[in-house]
Amino acid sequence: MSIADFTFARLPEIHFGPGKLSLLPRLIARYGTSVLLVTGSASFARSASYARLTGELARSGIRLLHCSVAGEPSPGFVDATVARHRGAGIGCVAGIGGGSVLDAGKAIAAMLPQEGSVEPFLECVDTRKHDGRKVPYIAVPTSAGTGAEATKNAVLSSIGPDGYKSSLRHDNFVPDVALVDPELALSCPPDVTAACGLDALTQLLEAYVSNKASPMTDALALDGLGHVAAGFLRAYENGGGDLAARGHMAYAALLSGVVLANAGLGVVHGFAGPIGGFFPMPHGVVCGTLLGAATRLNIEALRRDAAGHRVALEKYARAGALLAGEPAAGTDAGCDLLVRTLDRWIAATGIARLSAYGVTRDDFPRLLDRANNKNSPVTLDREEMQAILAARL
Structure with missing residues (x-):
């Protein structure tokens, strides 16, 4: 029996295993001397792992900027974060958290080199085509769910009577690096x-x-x-x-x-x-x-x-x-x-x-x-x- 034709999307560079979070500072250093770290609203940012990571980044001379997302990211959150950090010379974005955090980081990395709001680029609106330019992105999942560390889309939500969930999507939005450390999920309830x-x-x-x-x-x-x-x-x-x-x-x-x-x-x-x-x-x-x-x-x-x-x-x-x-x-x-x-x-x-x-x-x-x-x-x-x-x- 012959094998049917198929295509296969590119993958990120993958680092998998317990303790791999220790690699993050040197991975960030590939892309310059500043990083925008995107986390959830509570758990990781309050953990010992976060304290160790920020300490190592400081010792490595990497300037750390930080933002947090509560729940699933909205276009408004992405726009506000990008407006705050555009022009700050960010070398890369690193998202550390669940699927919503990874999607938020992915969208922020994709919009930092662009002008205007993210909403026209979403599939449900589709009035502007993204050119694929982005800031390098490192995805670090802390829960085992969406697999967003390996996909090319970022899901954004506007919840309400006329709400939607829609993707910002481009082949270039596959994270440059996926760092998957199962130890980070040990505290997941x-x-x-x-x-x-x-x-x-x-x-x-x-x-x-x-x-x-x-x-x-x-x-x-x-x-x-x-x-x-x-x-x-x-x-x-x-x-x-x-x-x-x-x-x-x-x-x-x-x-x-x-x-x-x-x-x-x-x-x-x-x-x-x-x-x-x-x-x-x-x-x-x-x-x-x-x-x-x-x-x-x-x-x-x-x-x-x-x-x-x-x-x-x-x-x-x-x-x-x-x-x-x-x-x-x-x-x-x-x-x-x-x-x-x-x-x-x-x-x-x-x-x-x-x-x-x-x-x-x-x-x-x-x-x-x-x-x-x-x-x-x-x-x-x-x-x-x-x-x-x-x-x-």
């Missing part, structure tokens, strides 16, 4: 660990069964799913004392970013944009709460034409056996095992339902108007997509 881990799992599974998947993304996605199986529940239950589990999840999240950038995503992420735009629901919670129901509906739709969707069903079955850690007696059994495993994990972690963030049945029409499942292995109709929302209301 269980609820955040669960949401981030289910986000990474969603990305791996959706990319694995995507209609844009390739042999290369399949191999990476399947490997990532194996690491989720090895680390997810362990990281959730004993995340502060199980560095190996944190390593499994950090690697899985990195791979999830690689495969989503090359194979695309499915219906869960098709909902994540509109839900996150209208409601203050964290991205990982959206993915975690919808994953089981969406997978069940996808499998049911695929089974109605099983002969025409044999490959996708076999992939779901393979993922089911891998995540459950037990063999399945055939494709149907493996698919059922996948759905049961996802339901069990979602229940065990107590991921919030949609209604916890204010979503009601009255909101379904506007969510469905904006949702999509463009890279799913099967196209769900509006009634099926509504059933996903209803199952997790």
